[in-house]
Amino acid sequence: xxxxxxxxxxxxxxxxxxxxxxxxxxxxxxxxxxxxxxxxxxxxxxxxxxxxxxxxxxxxxxxxxxxxxxxxxxxxxxxxxxxxxxxxxxxxxxxxxxxxxxxxxxx
Amino acid sequence: xxxxxxxxxxxxxxxxxxxxxxxxxxxxxxxxxxxxxxxxxxxxxxxxxxxxxxxxxxxxxxxxxxxxxxxxxxxxxxxxxxxxxxxxxxxxxxxxxxxxxxxxxxxxxxxxxxxxxxxxxxxxxxxxxxxxxxxxxxxxxxxxxxxxxxxxxxxxxxxxxxxxxxxxxxxxxxxxxxxxxxxxxxxxxxxxxxxxxxxxxxxxxxxxxxxxxxxxxxxxxxxxxxxxxxxxxxxxxxxxxxxxxxxxxxxxxxxxxxxxxxxxxxxxxxxxxxxxxxxxxxxxxxxxxxxxxxxxxxxxxxxxxxxxxxxxxxxxxxxxxxxxxxxxxxxxxxxxxxxxxxxxxxxxxxxxxxxxxxxxxxxxxxxxxxxxxxxxxxxxxxxxxxxxxxxxxxxxxxxxxxxxxxxxxxxxxxxxxxxxxxxxxxxxxxxxxxxxxxxxxxxxxxxxxxxxxxxxxxxxxxxxxxxxxxxxxxxxxxxxxxxxxxxxxxxxxxxxxxxxxxxxxxxxxxxxxxxxxxxxxxxxxxxxxxxxxxxxxxxxxxxxxxxxxxxxxxxxxxxxxxxxxxxxxxxxxxxxxxxxxxxxxxxxxxxxxxxxxxxxxxxxxxxxxxxxxxxxxxxxxxxxxxxxxxxxxxxxxxx
Numbered sequence: 001x002x003x004x005x006x007x008x009x010x011x012x013x014x015x016x017x018x019x020x021x022x023x024x025x026x027x028x029x030x031x032x033x034x035x036x037x038x039x040x041x042x043x044x045x046x047x048x049x050x051x052x053x054x055x056x057x058x059x060x061x062x063x064x065x066x067x068x069x070x071x072x073x074x075x076x077x078x079x080x081x082x083x084x085x086x087x088x089x090x091x092x093x094x095x096x097x098x099x100x101x102x103x104x105x106x107x
Numbered sequence: 108x109x110x111x112x113x114x115x116x117x118x119x120x121x122x123x124x125x126x127x128x129x130x131x132x133x134x135x136x137x138x139x140x141x142x143x144x145x146x147x148x149x150x151x152x153x154x155x156x157x158x159x160x161x162x163x164x165x166x167x168x169x170x171x172x173x174x175x176x177x178x179x180x181x182x183x184x185x186x187x188x189x190x191x192x193x194x195x196x197x198x199x200x201x202x203x204x205x206x207x208x209x210x211x212x213x214x215x216x217x218x219x220x221x222x223x224x225x226x227x228x229x230x231x232x233x234x235x236x237x238x239x240x241x242x243x244x245x246x247x248x249x250x251x252x253x254x255x256x257x258x259x260x261x262x263x264x265x266x267x268x269x270x271x272x273x274x275x276x277x278x279x280x281x282x283x284x285x286x287x288x289x290x291x292x293x294x295x296x297x298x299x300x301x302x303x304x305x306x307x308x309x310x311x312x313x314x315x316x317x318x319x320x321x322x323x324x325x326x327x328x329x330x331x332x333x334x335x336x337x338x339x340x341x342x343x344x345x346x347x348x349x350x351x352x353x354x355x356x357x358x359x360x361x362x363x364x365x366x367x368x369x370x371x372x373x374x375x376x377x378x379x380x381x382x383x384x385x386x387x388x389x390x391x392x393x394x395x396x397x398x399x400x401x402x403x404x405x406x407x408x409x410x411x412x413x414x415x416x417x418x419x420x421x422x423x424x425x426x427x428x429x430x431x432x433x434x435x436x437x438x439x440x441x442x443x444x445x446x447x448x449x450x451x452x453x454x455x456x457x458x459x460x461x462x463x464x465x466x467x468x469x470x471x472x473x474x475x476x477x478x479x480x481x482x483x484x485x486x487x488x489x490x491x492x493x494x495x496x497x498x499x500x501x502x503x504x505x506x507x508x509x510x511x512x513x514x515x516x517x518x519x520x521x522x523x524x525x526x527x528x529x530x531x532x533x534x535x536x537x538x539x540x541x542x543x544x545x546x547x548x549x550x551x552x553x554x555x556x557x558x559x560x561x562x563x564x565x566x567x568x569x570x571x572x573x574x575x576x577x578x579x580x581x582x583x584x585x586x587x588x589x590x591x592x593x594x595x596x597x598x599x600x601x602x603x604x605x606x607x608x609x610x611x612x613x614x615x616x617x618x619x620x621x622x623x624x625x626x627x628x629x630x631x632x633x634x635x636x637x638x639x640x641x642x643x644x645x646x647x648x649x650x651x652x653x654x655x656x657x658x659x660x661x662x663x664x665x666x667x668x669x670x671x672x673x674x675x676x677x678x679x680x681x682x683x684x685x686x687x688x689x690x691x692x693x694x695x696x697x698x699x700x701x702x703x704x705x706x707x708x709x710x711x712x713x714x715x716x717x718x719x720x721x722x723x724x725x726x727x728x729x730x731x732x733x734x735x736x737x738x739x740x741x742x743x744x745x746x
Contacts, residue, residue: 035571035581037614037625041632043314044619045303046670 126517127500129451133517144168145239152232162223165235166216169242170208172235173219178228181219188215202321202371203379203458205515257504264506264547275546279597282644285655288344289676289687290640296622297636298340299670299691301333303621304629305355306669309362316577316629320371321458323575327368329630331399334359336637338406339649344640346654347661347684348677349411350700351669356407360416363400364424372396373426379459387432388424389442394470395457397442401473402650404436409480409653417481440477440485443470447489452514453496460515464501464508467493468532475535476650486536494537506547527552528588531595535650545596552589556604564600565607576628583613583627587634590641597643609635620670620691657681662742665727666700672734684742690734697734701742702727709745714738719745 126134148167151160158176166173171188174181188211195207264271290298304314318324337356345352362368369388376386389397404416415421420433446455447470454467471493474485503509503519508529512519527548533541557567566589572582590605609615613635614625622639623632653659661679670691678685684701704710704722712718712730722728732740 035614035626036579038316038577038579038628040314040316040577040629041300041616041623041625041627043303044621045306047619 127496129496130500130512130517130519133513133515137516137518149232152227158223158225158227159220161227162231163216163220165227165231166212166219168235168239170212171215171219172231172238173216173223175234176227176231177219177222178225178231181222182228184215184219191215200458200461203375203456203460205379205460206381207378254504260505264550267550268543268546271546271550272543275542275549275596275598278600280599280643281597283642286657286678286680286685288642290340290344291675292689293622294344294640295673295675295689295691296617296620297639298337299621299673300623300632301336301636302351302355302669305333305337305359306351307358309358310365312362314629318577320368321375324577324628324630325368325371327363327396327399329576329633330359330363330368331403332630332633332637334403335406336633336640338403338410339637339645340640341410342406342649342654343642343645345674345677346410346658347679348664348667348674348686350664350666350674352674353407353411353413356403356410360404360407360422363403364422366425369396369424370426375458386426389432389434389439392446392456392459394443394446394455394466395463397439397446398466398470398473401436401439401443402469402476404439405473405476405480406649408436409476409649412659436477436480440474440483443473444485444489447493450514452500452512453489453493454501456514460513461511462501462514463511464497465510465528467497468529472532472535472650479651479653490536494540527592531592531646534595534644534647538647542596545592545598548592549598549601552601556601559607559611563607564604565611566601566604567608574628574631576630579628581613581626581628581631583609583624583631584634586613587627587631587638591634591638591646594638594641595644595646602638602641606639661703662701663703664699665702666698666729668697672697672699675737682744684740686740686742688732688734688738688740689736690738694735695733696731698729698731700727700729704728705744710742711745713741713743 144167148164151157151164156164162173162176164173165176170192171185174184174188177184192208192211192215195204195211198204198207307313312326315326315329316324317326320326334356337352337359341348341352341356372388372393373386375393376382380391382391404422408414408416417436419435422434422436422439424432424434426432447453449455452462454462454464456462457466471486471490474489477483478486497508501509501512507526509519525548526544530541530544530548533544552566555566555568556564559565566586568582568585571580572585573579574581574584576584586605586609590602590609593599593602593605609624613627613631616623616625624635627635655678657680658678661681662684663679664674664677664684664686667674667688673689673691674686675689676685676687688697688699690697702725704726706722706724706726708726709719709721710728712720712732714732718730720728720730732738
């Protein structure tokens with residue numbers, strides 16, 4: 001079916017990896033019986049059953065948020081480190097230039 | 108006419124190991140651009156330019172390579188950049204963000220240049236060159252191994268193709284007779300899953316999976332598949348019933364115009380086409396909308412004779428109160444055709460720059476139904492080139508259609524698309540090829556047919572699977588797709604094995620008169636519903652033929668209350684109306700309305716007893732019928 005197969009492949013790799021880690025950490029089972037029911041399928045036009053899909057979406061959203069936050073944190077740390085390194089080098093170079101004879105050169 | 112294996116048992120698509128000319132040209136362009144980047148990137152090192160320039164230059168060789176020249180802890184940013192680059196490539200795949208990998212690659216090179224403040228780490232150029240060389244060698248070896256494997260598979264397929272085709276044709280059930288089809292109580296319960304969702308007020312989307320609007324779980328695909336299921340049901344079982352069944356299809360079509368469904372294109376057009384001013388969803392690319400939606404529109408119009416969506420501006424994609432992209436069935440089909448004609452590959456992208464052959468199969472199928480509806484010649488004008496390019500640019504060495512290719516770079520990604528998924532579509536416009544694809548696919552399926560505890564055959568896929576409709580584990584979608592395709596080719600043994608697997612593994616639930624699979628996504632449930640009612644050639648006949656002529660001009664059941672009255676069979680020979688109804692909730696009297704009778708003429712309703720009545724001056728009448736279980740009703744002109 002459906003379109004966009006490679007992206008699904010990529011997503012599936014992420015999801016399956018996540019599942020493998022979860023199984024490893026939480027020792028959950030590998031049986032098809034363990035698969036959760038999808039609340040969206042419970043909805044009926046003429047029944048009072050509420051649509052419960054939002055719960056699963058929230059779980060998915062939370063996982064995504066945690067992943068995104070981890071990456072953002074890593075990037076922020078890297079950027080801060082890069083900036084501090086750069087600022088340090090700049091300061092060091094200026095100090096060297098100020099106190100050194102005219103023959104200072106990088107190479 | 109019977110198909111003989113010898114008619115179509117020609118060698119599989121590819122006999123020689125080449126890539127298509129357009130793909131080859133893309134590869135050459137990639138190589139030239141990358142070679143230029145490497146030369147430019149190496150110059151600062153060779154010419155002993157500043158450390159900043161050297162680091163930035165190395166960053167052109169490989170994403171984040173410049174951080175190796177920065178040295179120290181800066182090296183840690185190299186793997187971070189690679190991860191970020193992978194995510195950017197994923198964003199490119201997933202949502203057509205073509206600028207993301209470019210920004211990450213060039214941005215990392217620039218940042219490395221900014222960070223470098225002392226002589227570059229002397230090993231950096233060697234390390235970067237070694238990594239690029241290692242990646243090239245690894246990639247070459249993988250490609251060679253894959254090619255060898257695919258060629259071996261091609262040889263094996265060619266050896267067995269004749270027998271495989273003969274077997275596929277031998278086991279195929281005959282095409283069922285038109286006008287005699289009737290939904291079983293289980294079929295009706297499954298159809299209620301789709302009807303419940305489609306009959307809620309337009310704009311409400313209860314009972315749908317809401318995950319993202321870019322990829323396969325997007326609402327648009329759920330809407331499309333619900334529409335296909337109801338369209339096929341109407342064409343094959345109840346063409347003389349409009350009422351809530353037609354209303355349900357119109358609701359789905361009108362829901363599709365909701366900005367929440369198609370606004371993904373505003374983003375993709377911006378970051379994929381760099382087009383911020385005219386993000387028309389049915390102009391350039393986006394066959395995942397036009398091709399899929401075109402089928403849904405065409406099914407409804409072909410089934411009902413209603414041409415409202417052919418009127419100019421009848422399909423308004425409203426961006427805001429100031430901007431509307433006005434479309435209709437003609438402009439949707441014209442968009443598909445124009446893109447086919449304009450694309451060097453002939454097949455064209457979904458997300459900007461990504462060509463998915465499966466979506467292009469939907470696109471070609473949408474043109475088949477458009478030609479049938481309006482007597483156009485869109486398919487003959489492009490099909491030969493389309494098939495030639497499918498063979499040369501989008502088929503691997505084993506003869507299987509590939510999952511996707513980047514139109515920008517020509518890169519193919521190693522996703523196993525599976526021949527079964529394409530076969531039903533090709534049955535609509537290239538039936539010989541379709542038969543060959545199915546014969547190939549069913550050879551592979553034999554390996555997953557097992558026996559259950561009762562001794563019955565069932566499919567058995569390993570692991571926990573993956574549901575395209577909500578990105579969770581589960582095989583509902585896979586089993587439904589295989590069941591659907593097997594039924595299209597009359598292979599009921601495999602279809603029944605797939606249905607047994609669905610019932611046993613995917614949480615079949617029969618509650619409140621509705622049959623569903625609780626462990627599947629909404630998309631998978633929609634596909635399972637269609638698969639359940641599918642019989643041989645149903646998809647092809649729904650697309651390429653439509654309902655029988657008598658039902659298009661004869662009396663119609665136009666009103667019945669849902670879900671109180673369920674319609675299992677509704678056909679007309681042009682004069683009569685043959686119905687089978689079931690009570691949806693409880694047995695008792697129900698009102699139905701019949702139209703398109705001859706004005707003022709007298710009719711007899713046979714329902715165990717006979718009841719005479721006269722049509723009014725508009726050719727309509729309302730009748731009270733007693734529904735108890737399966738209730739056949741035959742309305743015929745009084746003699």
